[in-house]
Amino acid sequence: MAKQLGFYIESSICSGCSACQVACKDKNTLDDGRAFRRVFEVSGGGFAKSGEGYVNNVFAYAISISCNHCTDAICVRNCPTTAMTKRAEDGGVFVDTNKCIGCGYCAWSCPYGAPQMNTVTGLMSKCDFCVDLLAKGEDPVCVATCPLNAIKYGDIEELRAKYGTLADARGLPSSTITKPNLVIRPHLGA
Amino acid sequence: MRDWPILIFTILFPTAVGTIGFAALSGVLLKGELDAAHQYVVMLNPMLMACVLGVVGFAASFWHLGYPFNARHVMRGVASSALSREIAMACAFVAAVGLTTLVALRSGRVSPAAVAGCFLIGLCAVWFMGEVYRKTSVLTWTHANTHVMFFGGLVVMGAVLGLALVGLAAGPILGLVSLRALFGWTAVLVLIGLAAQLAVMPSYVTAIDTNRMNAVRSYPLEPLEVFRTHAGTRCVRWIISLSGAATLLCAVWRTIRSGEPAGFPLTFVAGVLLFSGEILGRYVFYAIHD
Helix, strand or coil, X not given: CCCCEEEEECCCCCCCCCHHHXXXXXXXXXXXXXXXXXXXXXXXXXXXXXXXXXXECCEEEEEEECCCCCCCCHHHHHCCCCCEEECCCCCCEEECCCCCCCCCHHXXXXXXXXXXXXXXXXXXXXXXXXXXXXXXXXXXXXXXXXXXXXXXXXXXXXXXXXXXXXXXCCCCCCCCCCCCCEEECCCCCC | CCCHHHHHHHHHHHHHHHHHHHHHHHHHHCCCCCCHHHHHHHHHHHHHHXXXXXXXXXXXXXXXXXXXXXXXXXXXCCCCCXXXXXXXXXXXXXXXXXXXXXXXXXXXXXXXXXXXXXXXXXXXXXXXXXXXXXXXXXXXXXXXXXXXXXXXHXXXXXHHHHHHHHXXXXXXXXXXXXHHHHHHHHHHHHHHHHHHHHHHHHHHHHHHHHCHHHHCCCCCCCHHHHHHHCHHHHHHHHHHHHHHHHHHHHHHHHHHHHCCHHHHHHHHHHHHHHHHHHHXXXXXXXXXXX
């Protein structure tokens, strides 16, 4: 079976510093409207009266998400031109800008918000797993930048064997929709 | 609202299909009264209009594309992409209507079977039009309401425009029975089209309120929030649409009572109101970015 690259996100230790997001934007020279890796906060819970006092289940945590190079990628399925393709050798999902018409259908489709329009070229753009860095034997820039070592990457089967198979957390879509190549160690509140 | 080009396309294209459907219906309703030459007169206007609407709709949709120069690739995804299928079927519809119209213009006769065939192709295109939106992650698009809205719009706009066009061409030569049948069927179709859209609304609103995508933070759009901010626009849309339906019923009543095409001027007023209502409905549908 061919290798399938994936990410492991340790949301339980993520501080939400957004260094991964900034490094990704910097590496890919992204404009204000685009961020291939995004860090967002999920919060909730509340206080309830209990006897003379209150108990709470308040939580807040950060999740870092980029393209998960899904096994059943909805962007690949819905693309009318087959510009969005899944590469056989590493399972990465890439945009072929020689075919893309900039219809934006992939951006409407992906529940992770991975494909993003480059408004200058009118073409779709997305995380390419830093294939140029991988070719040089380096880590993807988000992985290399994280000061807490909360993002790891590799063959998804190896990641799952090591960290488990959970790909769902509060704030993320159901993993049944696209079968993301993602493993999450969620925060307690998730 | 960023998606004006596809708003225009999804108004004009279903209208073209509905107009062709009304032409086919007129052919059936007036079969006993009109000879081939008069049938040609009755059906030609809707066919020409469908050609124009289809082509203009397509042209408008190109403005939506960020890079239309790669448009030659749009059929490659037909095995899995609803958008490819929609484009394929819409092309087939425009080609079929264009060809049927050309043949009619050359021969001076219209084949009702060919017109009905065009209508069926158009229905398939409108089905895939709905599927395009249902297969996204935009929670206000994924409900069956999307199909009902497109088909409801097709019926409403196609019927009222079809009646106006048939009336322009053949009003004076039609007998009382035919006039009553045309006006009566138009009223029934418009009421069905609007009633279907209204009937699906409660389940739609409930479904989008409870959709799991509401809790998803990774999706960059918040269509439910925008939907809620447009509550007033939705009310205005329905006031306009129902006023249009009431005006159309007045036109039908006047025509049936007088036995003459006295209702045609009112039909135009009803048409403007009904079209405005549908356009407002589409505006709310596509307003997901605001």
